[in-house]
Amino acid sequence: MKLWNNNRSQNVDDKPEVTMTKEPAITPASAKELIAGLPEQHTNPVEFEPFFGSKVFVLNVKHKLAFDESLAFVDMIRSVCINEEDSTYHPELFDFAVRLATIQYYGGLNVSDMDTDDLWRLAFDTNCYDSVNGYVSSAQLDRLVSSAREHIRFYRDMFVSAAASKVNDMMGQLMGLMDGVTQTVNDMKSPEMQGAIERLAAFAERTEGKKQNG
Numbered sequence: 001m002k003l004w005n006n007n008r009s010q011n012v013d014d015k016p017e018v019t020m021t022k023e024p025a026i027t028p029a030s031a032k033e034l035i036a037g038l039p040e041q042h043t044n045p046v047e048f049e050p051f052f053g054s055k056v057f058v059l060n061v062k063h064k065l066a067f068d069e070s071l072a073f074v075d076m077i078r079s080v081c082i083n084e085e086d087s088t089y090h091p092e093l094f095d096f097a098v099r100l101a102t103i104q105y106y107g108g109l110n111v112s113d114m115d116t117d118d119l120w121r122l123a124f125d126t127n128c129y130d131s132v133n134g135y136v137s138s139a140q141l142d143r144l145v146s147s148a149r150e151h152i153r154f155y156r157d158m159f160v161s162a163a164a165s166k167v168n169d170m171m172g173q174l175m176g177l178m179d180g181v182t183q184t185v186n187d188m189k190s191p192e193m194q195g196a197i198e199r200l201a202a203f204a205e206r207t208e209g210k211k212q213n214g
Helices: 028-036 067-081 091-106 116-124 128-133 138-188 191-213
Strands: 043-048 057-062
Touching: 043 128, 057 091, 057 128, 067 091, 067 138, 091 116, 091 128, 091 138, 116 128
Parallel strands: none
Antiparallel strands: 043 057
Protein backbone atom coordinates (compact mmCIF):
# COMPACT_ATOMS: atom_id res chain seq x y z
CA MET A 1 0.00 0.00 0.00
CA LYS A 2 1.35 3.46 -0.97
CA LEU A 3 1.54 5.97 1.81
CA TRP A 4 1.90 8.90 -0.57
CA ASN A 5 0.93 10.00 -4.05
CA ASN A 6 3.71 11.22 -6.32
CA ASN A 7 1.17 12.98 -8.51
CA ARG A 8 -0.68 14.69 -5.72
CA SER A 9 -1.87 18.25 -6.27
CA GLN A 10 0.06 21.21 -4.87
CA ASN A 11 -0.63 21.96 -1.23
CA VAL A 12 -2.64 25.14 -0.74
CA ASP A 13 0.01 26.39 1.70
CA ASP A 14 2.69 26.23 -0.98
CA LYS A 15 3.21 29.71 -2.41
CA PRO A 16 4.34 30.16 -6.00
CA GLU A 17 7.65 31.86 -6.44
CA VAL A 18 7.43 35.54 -7.23
CA THR A 19 10.20 37.26 -9.10
CA MET A 20 10.97 40.60 -7.41
CA THR A 21 12.54 43.43 -9.36
CA LYS A 22 15.23 45.17 -7.34
CA GLU A 23 15.46 48.90 -7.82
CA PRO A 24 18.74 50.78 -7.41
CA ALA A 25 19.44 52.67 -4.19
CA ILE A 26 16.86 55.32 -3.45
CA THR A 27 17.74 58.83 -4.61
CA PRO A 28 16.16 62.25 -4.01
CA ALA A 29 14.42 61.92 -7.36
CA SER A 30 12.98 58.50 -6.55
CA ALA A 31 12.04 59.75 -3.07
CA LYS A 32 10.00 62.52 -4.69
CA GLU A 33 8.38 59.92 -6.92
CA LEU A 34 7.53 57.88 -3.85
CA ILE A 35 6.00 60.92 -2.12
CA ALA A 36 4.07 61.84 -5.24
CA GLY A 37 2.45 58.43 -5.10
CA LEU A 38 1.09 59.04 -1.61
CA PRO A 39 -2.60 59.93 -1.28
CA GLU A 40 -3.27 63.65 -1.15
CA GLN A 41 -3.97 65.31 2.16
CA HIS A 42 -7.65 65.88 2.43
CA THR A 43 -10.25 67.45 4.65
CA ASN A 44 -13.53 65.99 5.80
CA PRO A 45 -16.57 68.22 6.25
CA VAL A 46 -17.71 67.27 9.72
CA GLU A 47 -21.04 68.32 11.12
CA PHE A 48 -20.60 69.69 14.60
CA GLU A 49 -23.86 69.55 16.51
CA PRO A 50 -23.68 71.20 19.95
CA PHE A 51 -25.25 69.63 22.99
CA PHE A 52 -27.78 72.44 23.11
CA GLY A 53 -29.59 74.56 20.51
CA SER A 54 -30.79 73.59 17.05
CA LYS A 55 -27.91 74.82 14.85
CA VAL A 56 -25.55 72.43 13.15
CA PHE A 57 -22.05 73.71 12.32
CA VAL A 58 -19.68 72.30 9.72
CA LEU A 59 -15.93 72.03 10.29
CA ASN A 60 -13.49 71.10 7.53
CA VAL A 61 -11.35 68.69 9.53
CA LYS A 62 -7.86 67.80 8.31
CA HIS A 63 -6.88 64.17 8.59
CA LYS A 64 -3.19 65.08 8.94
CA LEU A 65 -1.23 68.28 9.46
CA ALA A 66 1.59 69.49 7.26
CA PHE A 67 5.09 70.20 8.63
CA ASP A 68 4.58 73.87 9.51
CA GLU A 69 1.16 73.16 10.99
CA SER A 70 2.61 70.39 13.13
CA LEU A 71 5.25 72.73 14.55
CA ALA A 72 2.61 75.38 15.26
CA PHE A 73 0.41 72.76 16.94
CA VAL A 74 3.22 71.75 19.31
CA ASP A 75 4.21 75.34 20.03
CA MET A 76 0.63 76.36 20.82
CA ILE A 77 0.41 73.69 23.52
CA ARG A 78 3.74 74.83 24.95
CA SER A 79 2.72 78.50 24.97
CA VAL A 80 -0.46 77.74 26.92
CA CYS A 81 1.35 75.69 29.57
CA ILE A 82 4.56 77.73 29.86
CA ASN A 83 4.69 81.39 30.86
CA GLU A 84 8.06 82.63 29.68
CA GLU A 85 7.71 86.03 31.39
CA ASP A 86 7.77 84.61 34.91
CA SER A 87 9.21 81.16 34.06
CA THR A 88 6.23 79.23 35.41
CA TYR A 89 4.73 75.92 34.26
CA HIS A 90 1.01 75.12 34.45
CA PRO A 91 0.51 71.36 33.99
CA GLU A 92 -3.20 71.71 34.77
CA LEU A 93 -3.65 73.45 31.40
CA PHE A 94 -2.13 70.67 29.29
CA ASP A 95 -5.39 68.92 28.36
CA PHE A 96 -7.00 72.29 27.71
CA ALA A 97 -4.12 73.24 25.39
CA VAL A 98 -4.32 69.94 23.48
CA ARG A 99 -8.03 70.41 22.88
CA LEU A 100 -7.58 74.00 21.65
CA ALA A 101 -4.70 73.09 19.34
CA THR A 102 -6.69 70.19 17.90
CA ILE A 103 -9.73 72.37 17.28
CA GLN A 104 -7.66 75.12 15.65
CA TYR A 105 -5.20 73.18 13.50
CA TYR A 106 -7.17 70.05 12.66
CA GLY A 107 -10.62 71.63 12.80
CA GLY A 108 -9.67 74.86 11.06
CA LEU A 109 -11.31 77.08 13.70
CA ASN A 110 -9.11 80.07 14.56
CA VAL A 111 -9.50 80.54 18.32
CA SER A 112 -6.95 83.36 18.74
CA ASP A 113 -9.59 86.10 19.06
CA MET A 114 -11.67 84.30 21.70
CA ASP A 115 -11.35 85.14 25.40
CA THR A 116 -10.26 82.58 27.96
CA ASP A 117 -13.71 81.81 29.37
CA ASP A 118 -15.15 81.17 25.89
CA LEU A 119 -12.19 78.98 24.99
CA TRP A 120 -12.63 76.94 28.15
CA ARG A 121 -16.31 76.38 27.43
CA LEU A 122 -15.61 75.54 23.79
CA ALA A 123 -13.03 72.94 24.81
CA PHE A 124 -14.96 71.28 27.64
CA ASP A 125 -18.62 72.26 27.49
CA THR A 126 -19.22 71.43 23.81
CA ASN A 127 -18.52 68.34 21.74
CA CYS A 128 -16.45 70.32 19.23
CA TYR A 129 -13.19 68.61 20.22
CA ASP A 130 -14.74 65.13 20.09
CA SER A 131 -16.23 65.87 16.66
CA VAL A 132 -12.82 66.88 15.31
CA ASN A 133 -10.88 64.15 17.12
CA GLY A 134 -12.99 61.42 15.52
CA TYR A 135 -11.70 62.22 12.02
CA VAL A 136 -8.00 62.98 12.54
CA SER A 137 -5.04 60.62 12.25
CA SER A 138 -4.72 59.30 15.79
CA ALA A 139 -1.15 58.16 15.07
CA GLN A 140 -0.03 61.65 14.08
CA LEU A 141 -2.00 63.32 16.88
CA ASP A 142 -0.42 61.04 19.49
CA ARG A 143 3.07 61.82 18.15
CA LEU A 144 2.44 65.55 18.23
CA VAL A 145 1.06 65.46 21.77
CA SER A 146 4.13 63.47 22.83
CA SER A 147 6.36 66.04 21.10
CA ALA A 148 4.55 68.82 22.97
CA ARG A 149 5.35 67.11 26.27
CA GLU A 150 9.04 66.95 25.28
CA HIS A 151 8.94 70.59 24.19
CA ILE A 152 7.52 71.61 27.56
CA ARG A 153 10.08 69.48 29.40
CA PHE A 154 12.87 71.26 27.51
CA TYR A 155 11.59 74.66 28.62
CA ARG A 156 11.17 73.49 32.21
CA ASP A 157 14.76 72.19 32.29
CA MET A 158 15.94 75.47 30.81
CA PHE A 159 14.16 77.43 33.54
CA VAL A 160 15.63 75.19 36.24
CA SER A 161 19.13 75.62 34.79
CA ALA A 162 18.71 79.40 34.67
CA ALA A 163 17.48 79.47 38.27
CA ALA A 164 20.38 77.28 39.41
CA SER A 165 22.81 79.56 37.60
CA LYS A 166 21.39 82.59 39.44
CA VAL A 167 21.71 80.81 42.77
CA ASN A 168 25.31 79.88 41.97
CA ASP A 169 26.09 83.51 41.08
CA MET A 170 24.56 84.72 44.35
CA MET A 171 26.48 82.11 46.32
CA GLY A 172 29.67 83.15 44.56
CA GLN A 173 29.09 86.79 45.49
CA LEU A 174 28.30 85.79 49.08
CA MET A 175 31.43 83.67 49.33
CA GLY A 176 33.46 86.55 47.93
CA LEU A 177 32.02 88.86 50.58
CA MET A 178 32.76 86.35 53.34
CA ASP A 179 36.32 85.96 52.07
CA GLY A 180 36.71 89.74 52.21
CA VAL A 181 35.45 89.88 55.79
CA THR A 182 37.73 87.02 56.81
CA GLN A 183 40.71 88.72 55.22
CA THR A 184 39.88 91.97 57.02
CA VAL A 185 39.74 90.16 60.36
CA ASN A 186 43.04 88.41 59.63
CA ASP A 187 44.64 91.71 58.67
CA MET A 188 43.57 93.20 62.01
CA LYS A 189 45.38 90.35 63.76
CA SER A 190 48.67 91.00 61.95
CA PRO A 191 51.61 92.50 63.96
CA GLU A 192 51.55 95.66 61.86
CA MET A 193 47.85 96.21 62.53
CA GLN A 194 48.29 95.43 66.23
CA GLY A 195 51.11 97.96 66.46
CA ALA A 196 48.99 100.60 64.71
CA ILE A 197 46.10 99.94 67.09
CA GLU A 198 48.42 100.23 70.14
CA ARG A 199 49.87 103.51 68.85
CA LEU A 200 46.38 104.86 68.21
CA ALA A 201 45.29 103.85 71.71
CA ALA A 202 48.37 105.48 73.25
CA PHE A 203 47.72 108.68 71.29
CA ALA A 204 44.12 108.76 72.44
CA GLU A 205 45.25 108.21 76.06
CA ARG A 206 47.73 111.07 75.92
CA THR A 207 45.13 113.36 74.37
CA GLU A 208 42.66 112.53 77.12
CA GLY A 209 45.34 113.13 79.77
CA LYS A 210 46.12 116.58 78.41
CA LYS A 211 42.44 117.48 78.56
CA GLN A 212 42.22 116.45 82.18
CA ASN A 213 45.45 118.36 83.17
CA GLY A 214 44.31 121.41 81.31
